[in-house]
Amino acid sequence: MSTSTATWPYQVAEQLASITGSDHVRIDGQKAITVSPADTTQVSQVLAFAQEKRLTVCPQGGATKQHWGQGGQPNLHLSLARLNRIIEHPWQDLTCTVQAGCKWSAVQHCLAMHGQFIALDPLFKEKATVGGILATNDSGALRQRYGSLRDLVIGMTLVLADGTVARTGGKVVKNVAGYDLCKLMTGSLGTLAIITEANFRLHPLPQHARNFTVVASQASRLAPLLASIRASHLLVQSLQLRHIGSQFELDVQLNAHPEAHQEEILMQMVRSEGLALESASEEIWEARETLFASDATVLRISTLPSQICAYADHLQLMQSGVDISSVAQGIGLHYVALRGAPEAITKAIRNIREDAARSQSTVAVLLLGHGVDAAAFNISSPVLSLMRSVKYHFDPDGILSPGKFFAGNVAE
Amino acid sequence: MRSSLTPGVLSELRNIVGDRGLITAANQLQTYECDGLTAFRVPPSAVLLPETTEQVQYILRLCHRERIPFVARGSGTGLSGGALPTEGSIVISLSRMNRILNIDLPNQQVTVQPGVINANVTAAVAPQGYFYAPDPSSQTVCSIGGNIAENAGGAHCLKYGFTVTHVLEMTVVLPNGDLVLLGSKTPDAPGYDLAGVFIGSEGTLGIATEMTLRVMRKPEVVQVILAAFDTISAAAQSVSDVIASGQLPAAMEIMDRLSIEAAEISVHPNYPACEALLLIELDGPEAEVNLQMEVVIDICKKNGAWETRLAIDENARFLVWKGRKAAFAAAGRLSPNYIVQDGVIPRTSLPAVLEKINAMAAADKLRVTNVFHAGDGNLHPIVLYNRDNPGEEERAISLSLRILDICVEAGGSITGEHGVGREKQCSMSYMFADPDLETMQRVRHAFDPFNLANPEKLFPTPRICGERSRGAYAPHPIEASGIAEIF
Numbered sequence: 001m002s003t004s005t006a007t008w009p010y011q012v013a014e015q016l017a018s019i020t021g022s023d024h025v026r027i028d029g030q031k032a033i034t035v036s037p038a039d040t041t042q043v044s045q046v047l048a049f050a051q052e053k054r055l056t057v058c059p060q061g062g063a064t065k066q067h068w069g070q071g072g073q074p075n076l077h078l079s080l081a082r083l084n085r086i087i088e089h090p091w092q093d094l095t096c097t098v099q100a101g102c103k104w105s106a107v108q109h110c111l112a113m114h115g116q117f118i119a120l121d122p123l124f125k126e127k128a129t130v131g132g133i134l135a136t137n138d139s140g141a142l143r144q145r146y147g148s149l150r151d152l153v154i155g156m157t158l159v160l161a162d163g164t165v166a167r168t169g170g171k172v173v174k175n176v177a178g179y180d181l182c183k184l185m186t187g188s189l190g191t192l193a194i195i196t197e198a199n200f201r202l203h204p205l206p207q208h209a210r211n212f213t214v215v216a217s218q219a220s221r222l223a224p225l226l227a228s229i230r231a232s233h234l235l236v237q238s239l240q241l242r243h244i245g246s247q248f249e250l251d252v253q254l255n256a257h258p259e260a261h262q263e264e265i266l267m268q269m270v271r272s273e274g275l276a277l278e279s280a281s282e283e284i285w286e287a288r289e290t291l292f293a294s295d296a297t298v299l300r301i302s303t304l305p306s307q308i309c310a311y312a313d314h315l316q317l318m319q320s321g322v323d324i325s326s327v328a329q330g331i332g333l334h335y336v337a338l339r340g341a342p343e344a345i346t347k348a349i350r351n352i353r354e355d356a357a358r359s360q361s362t363v364a365v366l367l368l369g370h371g372v373d374a375a376a377f378n379i380s381s382p383v384l385s386l387m388r389s390v391k392y393h394f395d396p397d398g399i400l401s402p403g404k405f406f407a408g409n410v411a412e
Numbered sequence: 413m414r415s416s417l418t419p420g421v422l423s424e425l426r427n428i429v430g431d432r433g434l435i436t437a438a439n440q441l442q443t444y445e446c447d448g449l450t451a452f453r454v455p456p457s458a459v460l461l462p463e464t465t466e467q468v469q470y471i472l473r474l475c476h477r478e479r480i481p482f483v484a485r486g487s488g489t490g491l492s493g494g495a496l497p498t499e500g501s502i503v504i505s506l507s508r509m510n511r512i513l514n515i516d517l518p519n520q521q522v523t524v525q526p527g528v529i530n531a532n533v534t535a536a537v538a539p540q541g542y543f544y545a546p547d548p549s550s551q552t553v554c555s556i557g558g559n560i561a562e563n564a565g566g567a568h569c570l571k572y573g574f575t576v577t578h579v580l581e582m583t584v585v586l587p588n589g590d591l592v593l594l595g596s597k598t599p600d601a602p603g604y605d606l607a608g609v610f611i612g613s614e615g616t617l618g619i620a621t622e623m624t625l626r627v628m629r630k631p632e633v634v635q636v637i638l639a640a641f642d643t644i645s646a647a648a649q650s651v652s653d654v655i656a657s658g659q660l661p662a663a664m665e666i667m668d669r670l671s672i673e674a675a676e677i678s679v680h681p682n683y684p685a686c687e688a689l690l691l692i693e694l695d696g697p698e699a700e701v702n703l704q705m706e707v708v709i710d711i712c713k714k715n716g717a718w719e720t721r722l723a724i725d726e727n728a729r730f731l732v733w734k735g736r737k738a739a740f741a742a743a744g745r746l747s748p749n750y751i752v753q754d755g756v757i758p759r760t761s762l763p764a765v766l767e768k769i770n771a772m773a774a775a776d777k778l779r780v781t782n783v784f785h786a787g788d789g790n791l792h793p794i795v796l797y798n799r800d801n802p803g804e805e806e807r808a809i810s811l812s813l814r815i816l817d818i819c820v821e822a823g824g825s826i827t828g829e830h831g832v833g834r835e836k837q838c839s840m841s842y843m844f845a846d847p848d849l850e851t852m853q854r855v856r857h858a859f860d861p862f863n864l865a866n867p868e869k870l871f872p873t874p875r876i877c878g879e880r881s882r883g884a885y886a887p888h889p890i891e892a893s894g895i896a897e898i899f
Contacts, residue, residue, distance in 0.1 A: 092652050093758040093789075115658055137600065148600070150608055151577050158851070166851035167844070172756045174788040175825040176563045176612050177832055177843055178870065179852045180576070183608025187600070204658035227518065233632040233697050260699035302598035306518040333599045364602050377602040383592045386858065387603050393854040405603060 008075075009033055012055065016076075019045045024082070034060075036079040040157055040165055040196040043078065047194065047399075048163030050076055056402045057161075059190045061101060061132030064124040068136050068366045069189040070376045071403035080131050083196055086110050094202045095154065095171055100131025100195045111202060119146035119203040121238075123289055131195045137187030141238035141251070141285055144330045146203060153182045155199035161395040166193075173201045184390070190401040192394040206237060206255040210263060213280040214250045214270055219243070222250045223309035225273045230305065230330070232269070234262050239330025241308055242287050248312065251284045288327045291337035297345050297369035298337050299352065303361045305332040311361070318355060322348045335366075342371030349374040377405060416500040417457045421478055425460060425502075428470045433508075435459040444503045447488045447495040448550075451751075451809065452834050456483070456497035463508045465583060465591070465621040471504060472619070473589030481867045484615045486526065486558025489550040491752055492833030494562060494614045498868050506557045509621065512536050521580060521597060523624045526557025530564075533625060542627040545572035548829065549737040560620050563612030565829035567663040567736065568693070570787035572628070574829070576611040583622035584610060587860040597624050609855055614831050615866040617859040631695035634662070635705055636729050639717040640686035644668060644782075645763040647688040650715045651786045652760060654692065657711065659704055663693040664787035670746060671739050671781045671794070678742035681735025684719045690786070691736060693729075739783045740794065746781065747796035749805065751812045754830035755819030759789040768818050769793055776811050778804075790828035791819070817842055832870045838877035840870070 009027050016035045017025045024036040037043045050057050058074040060066060061081075080101035087097040091114035098107050104125040111117050121140030122133045134156075139148040146152070155169030158181070168181035185195055216222050219241060229236060229252065238253040256262040270277040291298055303311045308328050315324055315336065322340040329335075338345045349365065349372070356363045365374045379387065388406060391398075417425075426434050435441060436458050446453045457480075462468045475482050481501040488495050497503050510527035517540055522533055530551040533544040547566035548554055554564070559575045560582070572578075581595040595607030610617050641647040647666050654661065667675070667689045675681055683689055692708055694701045709720050723729045743750040757765050766782070773780040779796040793815055797808035816826040816839045826832070826839045840849060849871060859865075868876060 090758060090760065092656060092760045094655060095758070137605075147573065147577060150605060151573055160851065164847045164851065166848045168848065168851070170756075170823075170825050170843075172758060172789055172824045172828075174565060174569065174574070174756050174785070174790045174828040176565075176574075176829055177825050177827050177836075178840060178849070179609050179855050180563075180612055181609065181851065181855070183576070183605045184855065186605060186608075188604055192604075204660065207658060230520075231629065233629065235697060235700065256697060257700050257703050259703060260697045262697065300600070302596065302600055304519045304598055329599075331599050360597055362596065362598060362600075362602055364600075379603045380593075382590055383594065383603070383606070386586070386590075386592055386606065389858040390604060390606070390855065393858045 012053065015049060016046060019049065031073060032075060032077055034077040034079055036082050038082050040083075040159060043159045043194055043196050044163040044165050046076070046078060047159055047161060051162050051397060051399055054397060054399065056399050058401050059131065059135065059194045061129030062103065062124065062127040064128045065132060065136045065138065067368070069404040070365075070368065071401055074402060078194065080129060080196070087197070089114070091116060095173065095199060096202060097171065097197060097199045098130055099197050100129060100134070102130045104128050104130060104133060112205060115205050116202040117205050118152060118200045120149060120152060121285055123292070130198055134186050134195055134198060135188065135190045140288060141240040141329050144239045145237045149186045150183050152200050153186060153198055154201050156182050156185060156195055157197035158185060158193040159196055160193045161397065161400050169199065171199050189404045191391060191404050192400065194400070208257055209237060209253055209255045211280040211282060211284060212252045212254070212266065213278050213284060214275050215278070216248050216250070216275060219248045219309040219312040221275070222248060225270060225275065226250060226309055226330070227306065228269055229266070232265070234266060236330075238285060240285070241312055241328040242284070243312055244287060244290060244325045244327070251280060253285070288335050291325055291327060291335055292367060294339070295369045296337040296339050296367065297349070297365070297372045298335060298367040299349065300364045300366050301334040301336055301352070301356065301361055303332045303334065303359070305330065308332060308334070318351055319348050338369070342369065345369060345372045346374060353378060417480070417502070421474065421480070422458065424474055425458065425471065428467055428474070429460050429462055433461040433463065433467070435461070444485065444488070444505070445497060447485070447490040447493060449491055449493040449496065449833065449835050451805070452493050452496050454497045454499060456501055456503040459503045459505055461505050461508050465585065468504065468585045468619055468621050469589050469591060472585050472587060475502070475864055476588045476862065479862060479864065481864050483866050484557070484561065484619045486555030486561070487529070487553050489554045490558060490562060490831065490833065491754065492827065492831040492835040494831050494833040494866070494869065495558070496834050498866070501867075504619065506555065506619070506621070513622065517542065519597070520627050520629075521624050522627050523622065524556055525622060526555060526560070526620055528556050530554050530556060530559055533627070537627050538630070541630045543630050544625060544627050545578055546575045549740060556623060556625070557620055560611050560623065561613070561615045562829070562831040565785075565790070567665055567785055570664060570785065571660050571662045576608060578626045579607065579611055579623055580626055581624040582607055582610065582620040584618045584620050586618045587862070587865045614833060614870050616856060616870055618865060633698045633701050634693060634695040634729060635701055636691060636693045636723040636732050637705065637708060637712070638684065638721040638723065638732065639690040639692070639712040640684040640719040641688040641690060641715070641717055642686070644688040644766055646715045647690040648759070648762040648786060650690055650712050650717070653711045653715065654708055655759070655787070657707055659707065661692050661708070661787065662695045663691070664785070665691040665736055666782075666784045666786040667691070667736065667739060668782045670779070671742070671783045674742035674746050674781070675735040675739055677745045679734050679738045681731050683735060684721065686719070690717070691732060736783070740792070743781065743794045743796065747779070748798045748800070749808075750797065751795045751808055753791070753793045753795065753812045753815050754827050755791045755793070755816050755824060756828040757789045757791065757819050757822040757824035759786065761822040762786065762789065765791070765818055765822050769815055772811060772814060776807050778808055778811055780811070785828070788828070789824065813839060834869055834876075837870055837872050841872045841877070
């Protein structure tokens with residue numbers, strides 16, 4: 001930070017107040033200021049000011065995943081809380097435009113009035129915001145059927161580090177005009193720009209959703225069943241493998257008309273593996289949230305879909321002295337919570353990464369427990385320099401979300 | 413013919429790809445002077461036909477060192493001039509890299525080289541009950557590499573998404589010759605989604621030389637309904653009603669009378685003769701599809717469909733789709749020359765936009781026939797003209813670009829699947845403001861600081877958009893000899 005023309009924090013706060021009004025600037029001790037602009041224009045003014053003063057900025061939505069990707073403490077927290085309007089829902093076009101500060105559940109509630117939804121089940125949907133979910137590219141088990149955010153976002157309004165306001169994509173689902181910056185922004189952890197508005201494609205709400213669980217003592221017992229479900233014609237909405245406590249649970253959500261008798265087909269498949277199918281409640285799909293409780297270190301590990309069960313068992317064998325819970329999505333994305341002594345967890349992560357380097361899996365550390373030491377990402381060098389180059393062209397002074405993704409300084 | 417390449421550079425290029433991989437003879441270069449957008453032609457300085465990723469790397473390193481612009485080319489079926497050479501550029505044709513490298517059905521993945529033909533991916537996995545979802549009309553000839561460059565769609569992307577939904581990982585040679593792996597075979601590669609931005613970048617960020625695609629389980633049953641209407645509006649209303657009923661068909665297409673007639677003459681699909689034909693495909697488990705089809709037929713009848721014809725067996729469906737996919741080429745039966753346009757609008761504005769298009773066409777004394785991917789609002793107006801009539805080609809080009817303006821004004825896009833290329837780069841400034849375009853350029857500069865990869869495409873440039881000159885048409889040699897029709 002260079003405060004040559006403004007003294008920290010009072011004068012900076014005053015200048016920010018001239019943009020947003022003093023009610024929307026809060027000094028948080030000596031370290032940081034939280035500023036809450038009202039709209040895209042004010043976000044742009046705040047960023048232009050920050051860039052000029054070389055103040056670092058982290059965008060903030062519901063603050064449920066603020067630590068993902070690690071990174072340092074910024075000078076300014078830019079809260080999107082006031083950008084909380086659902087701008088339009090042309091339901092016959094199956095699209096909507098919402099501001100980034102909207103709570104996820106509020107948006108879904110509104111869309112449900114016309115029997116539609118954004119086909120994504122992120123973490124903490126009561127608190128998490130549209131912008132935060134986009135920035136972290138969070139997705140739940142529904143991804144099995146509908147894909148992830150990259151398949152659902154069709155347009156965005158962005159504010160770049162220098163205050164430039166840019167629009168990308170549009171309001172129609174099918175659109176290949178120019179680069180698709182929505183994809184670049186999704187999952188960029190606020191390091192390239194601040195998302196202030198997003199357009200989504202919508203889907204009709206499932207009309208016949210039914211949830212089922214199959215329990216086994218080892219994941220490998222469930223592997224043949226999982227493989228045959230994936231190769232079947234069942235209309236599977238969601239698929240996940242839970243390991244919280246001592247057993248493994250395979251959760252399946254079907255969405256087919258009762259006359260299609262898919263439940264019976266699934267039942268047959270389960271029986272032929274010598275297992276039992278139980279009805280389950282909707283809550284099973286929120287199991288991922290429990291992983292983030294009580295100072296856990298949380299990893300996101302990707303494997304091939306065919307490896308899910310084997311990997312879940314393998315994780316249990318690989319560690320000693322660390323308690324492991326996991327929720328793996330059917331597409332091959334494992335959310336893994338580690339609890340135990342910080343040194344043991346640090347060592348466990350190192351083992352998991354070494355192991356991953358030998359296979360095709362990748363490991364991201366989403367959340368670090370107290371005293372645990374591990375980098376957020378391991379990205380190999382040729383593609384890392386390209387990513388650094390992208391970062392440099394969007395944010396040459398490195399003011400946005402400092403340190404996220406890139407441990408050191410921005411290259412070039 | 414002039415070549416901007418020095419003898420030294422030419423001999424280095426020959427060392428990389430061998431005699432068989434280098435084309436410099438003027439008559440052979442002609443094949444590469446345009447793609448499916450034949451109104452624009454520029455001969456390349458040379459054409460290279462590499463056979464390995466390494467050769468592509470060597471070529472791009474040389475281009476980087478000598479600052480030679482390059483244009484990658486797949487099958488050359490693009491409709492927006494994406495593979496059109498630029499003054500002084502070489503063309504790198506990936507057509508010899510056409511091997512399927514690996515099939516991993518437990519993970520529903522297929523790894524291929526860029527020259528593999530789209531339809532061959534499905535053919536490779538069909539016996540095991542899988543398919544590759546993106547299905548552009550040219551799928552029997554277009555290549556996967558070209559599909560990636562354009563983020564190709566097709567009739568079935570309403571339900572299944574575009575090329576970008578189905579590409580997991582790519583080996584990419586950057587414009588400086590560096591090799592990177594974008595995306596991954598496992599979900600959510602760490603870091604920025606560079607694969608997401610590369611797909612659809614129209615060859616301006618590098619060359620993909622190997623790609624892993626996702627294939628999907630073939631649906632248990634597929635049914636297509638053909639519904640005949642007296643007006644396009646009634647067909648369009650049926651589309652909106654189907655969406656409102658909570659169904660997501662695999663495809664919803666509308667063809668107008670002229671397109672139906674043209675398809676009939678060309679491939680005889682035996683369509684009902686009507687003003688507007690709505691074609692809806694449902695797929696999924698049999699019982700589910702039967703139930704949904706009842707709802708769909710009800711909706712069509714309620715909106716005045718006087719004939720609803722179900723195509724259930726594979727041969728009947730094949731014929732229905734053959735007619736639809738031949739629609740562009742069949743326009744040649746209606747008129748000596750035509751331009752296929754590709755705009756997108758919010759689907760509810762379809763009747764209003766069509767009315768405007770018809771009024772503009774009438775004012776310009778031109779005929780426009782329409783086929784649409786109605787489910788996602790993607791229009792393909794085909795402007796018919798005869799270039800032998802003085803001034804008609806200019807009027808046709810102008811009309812086709814003004815149609816795009818209308819799409820933008822309706823809240824849509826200037827291209828749903830054909831890309832911007834050379835054809836629409838000036839329309840980009842109508843759809844996007846300067847800061848939007850400048851933000852895209854930041855990505856471009858990160859990948860290609862010297863602007864060597866397919867330069868003068870996609871973005872508006874003062875040189876091109878200032879003058880808007882469009883060269884006179886000369887038939888392509890293979891077209892003239894009857895080997896190929898323009899798609």
